[in-house]
Amino acid sequence: MPTDAEIISTVEDLEALTELLLKEDIVAFDTEADSFYHYFDKVCLLQVATRKKCWLIDPLEIGGPDKLSILAPVFSDPNVRVLFHAAEYDIYVLKRDCGFEFVNLFDTMVSAQLLGYPAIGLAALVERHFDVSLPKDEQRSDWSRRPLTPKQLSYAASDVLYLIKLAERLEKDLRKAKRLDWAHDEFETLCGRRWPDREFDKLGYLRIKGARSLDPVELAILRELFLLRDERAREIDRPPFKVLGNRTLLDICHEQTADLDSLSEIKGISDLILKRMGKDLVAAVKKGLRKPHGPIPKIETTARRRMDRRTEKRLGALKDWRGPRAESLKLDPGVLCPNAALEAIAWAAPEEPKDLEGLPELKAWLVREFAEEIVAVVAKHDASAESKSSDADSSGDKPRRKRRSGRGRSGASRAKARAQRDSDPADGEAVATASSDASSKETNAESSATPAISRAKSRTKDEA
Numbered sequence: 090m091p092t093d094a095e096i097i098s099t100v101e102d103l104e105a106l107t108e109l110l111l112k113e114d115i116v117a118f119d120t121e122a123d124s125f126y127h128y129f130d131k132v133c134l135l136q137v138a139t140r141k142k143c144w145l146i147d148p149l150e151i152g153g154p155d156k157l158s159i160l161a162p163v164f165s166d167p168n169v170r171v172l173f174h175a176a177e178y179d180i181y182v183l184k185r186d187c188g189f190e191f192v193n194l195f196d197t198m199v200s201a202q203l204l205g206y207p208a209i210g211l212a213a214l215v216e217r218h219f220d221v222s223l224p225k226d227e228q229r230s231d232w233s234r235r236p237l238t239p240k241q242l243s244y245a246a247s248d249v250l251y252l253i254k255l256a257e258r259l260e261k262d263l264r265k266a267k268r269l270d271w272a273h274d275e276f277e278t279l280c281g282r283r284w285p286d287r288e289f290d291k292l293g294y295l296r297i298k299g300a301r302s303l304d305p306v307e308l309a310i311l312r313e314l315f316l317l318r319d320e321r322a323r324e325i326d327r328p329p330f331k332v333l334g335n336r337t338l339l340d341i342c343h344e345q346t347a348d349l350d351s352l353s354e355i356k357g358i359s360d361l362i363l364k365r366m367g368k369d370l371v372a373a374v375k376k377g378l379r380k381p382h383g384p385i386p387k388i389e390t391t392a393r394r395r396m397d398r399r400t401e402k403r404l405g406a407l408k409d410w411r412g413p414r415a416e417s418l419k420l421d422p423g424v425l426c427p428n429a430a431l432e433a434i435a436w437a438a439p440e441e442p443k444d445l446e447g448l449p450e451l452k453a454w455l456v457r458e459f460a461e462e463i464v465a466v467v468a469k470h471d472a473s474a475e476s477k478s479s480d481a482d483s484s485g486d487k488p489r490r491k492r493r494s495g496r497g498r499s500g501a502s503r504a505k506a507r508a509q510r511d512s513d514p515a516d517g518e519a520v521a522t523a524s525s526d527a528s529s530k531e532t533n534a535e536s537s538a539t540p541a542i543s544r545a546k547s548r549t550k551d552e553a
Contacts, residue, residue: 094143094246098150103159106144110163113139117172117252120179121245123233128326132157132186133232138249145245149235154186164189172252174198174211181284191280197252199275200259203268205419215251218258223247271454289319292386297335301385307342310377314338317373321366333357347374399474404435406470407463426455438471439464
């Protein structure tokens, strides 16, 4: 196993490394970015390992992340298996910054999920399989600063040193568990994923927790503060949350601080912030005070559609299936079938397996392996619900019970009824008996309808 990493800091060295990597059948990669420290994050380091050697590619020294495009043939070569742990973010930043396309991917975290591992972090997997503790003290490093320290270099290299051996073990276990095809489906989905371009969201203030409970004046102030914070963050190249936290913005809105003295009392407003931004913050508050917020515009969300009772009951039946099925497979329920997928199935009400094939929320392997089970669950539930509904309707057709007292009748009617009972006691007993029977039948009808009432279902937590 390689222990010393070679630093790649020139275009010529990167070109030579690319030629070498194209001769390998498997290569491990990882990235380090600076999203915690800069407004526009970027790839600051790319770690690479083969079975024999490790390299740390420094895009900032070479001339910027776009210079990494020299490596494009490696990622697009179907004969080179590209390894990542938790590949989603790495693929995102590499596609964004370098325009890479991925073809032959293997993700060790996804593999561990499909094998039902309780801990799927890289450090946990390496310790489990190789009894090695990886360093963790540089997770929040500023990878954009140069020179990189020896501790940073060691930490970065450790992220790829064990990936090839780990992937080989996980692949063997996936094949044994007959889940390797599941993994390939997941990898293919990751390779084809696309992300929208980065754009500033002017309505982002509405997504701050607590924003929608503000009154029109407070919301107008929040909007102005949000725009000011973003402008300042761009100017100094810092993440907005490092300029002012959301809690501080909301406190300013609640207090409506329109002078520097009041502003200095707000938690999160340091002397430095007061000096650099104080006047602008006060101006933003005053602008919000002058023009209260109008109707809240609609923004795109991933909110759930409101389900009707029938669909909600179907969803409950699907969750009742998912829990025990995931347990039998030793999988997290969210890995087997996330809530979004269950909801899509409940809305679709599939009558045969092919009805599931067009649902984008469903994983290909879930449809391939479990479509018949899922359709059977839906069919059984719908048939039961239909039967209960028919029984309830049938019970509801019975005559209403007769009143057992004179309440609600006119005085003349009550007098006439008393006279009739007095003249024919037997008829009075018959009326009372009929009334009692009708009441009993109505009670039974209500009882038979009770199972059709929606039951509260516990929600299973899905992994992200």
